[in-house]
Amino acid sequence: MKANEQGYGVGSNSYQAAGELAGITRLVDAFYDNMERLPEAARIRAMHPQDLSESRKKLTYFLSGWLGGPRLYRQNYGAITIPGFHRHLEIGVAERDAWLLCMEQAIAAQPYAAPFAEYLLAQLTIPADRVVQACAGGEP
Numbered sequence: 844m845k846a847n848e849q850g851y852g853v854g855s856n857s858y859q860a861a862g863e864l865a866g867i868t869r870l871v872d873a874f875y876d877n878m879e880r881l882p883e884a885a886r887i888r889a890m891h892p893q894d895l896s897e898s899r900k901k902l903t904y905f906l907s908g909w910l911g912g913p914r915l916y917r918q919n920y921g922a923i924t925i926p927g928f929h930r931h932l933e934i935g936v937a938e939r940d941a942w943l944l945c946m947e948q949a950i951a952a953q954p955y956a957a958p959f960a961e962y963l964l965a966q967l968t969i970p971a972d973r974v975v976q977a978c979a980g981g982e983p
């Protein structure tokens with residue numbers, strides 16, 4: 844994550860602002876609950892395994908490290924490149940928007956300070972755009 848003037852993105856500041864592992868777990872639970880609920884997300888929901896428990900755990904672990912906390916994904920599953928991991932999937936602008944919609948509503952449901960909520964969503968659009976590029980064959 845890029846640092847901003849509030850200091851998010853520096854050290855473990857974003858991890859703390861997100862409520863550490865418990866807060867990230869709540870965020871990811873809300874995110875996948877939205878994916879199951881929102882009609883706009885039906886297509887990306889269908890790309891996931893029927894049982895979302897592993898997906899919930901993996902995204903929680905990934906975000907822990909990405910936000911500057913413990914690198915739980917790497918420790919448990921090894922290295923991952925987000926664009927490369929998704930490139931076998933059919934993810935275009937509509938799928939990215941659906942993913943970000945689930946995330947936007949999940950973030951809004953957390954007790955985050957407004958500047959952090961805005962920062963987090965803005966930062967997540969960066970890898971989301973890279974996923975779209977990779978799926979179009981443009982990025983490894």
Ligand code: HEM
Pocket residue numbers: 887890891892898901902905920925928929932934938939942943967970971972974975
């Ligand atoms: C752009 C829209 C995105 C869509 C439609 C999407 C969709 C998916 C799908 C379908 C899977 C499950 C694949 C499977 O189990 O076979 C998955 C896994 C995952 N996604 Fe995404 N994704 C998107 C963006 C992102 C972003 C931006 C991140 C990180 C910030 C991310 C992190 C992950 C992680 C960590 C996994 C689990 C990897 C693993 O199985 O080891 N995704 N995603």
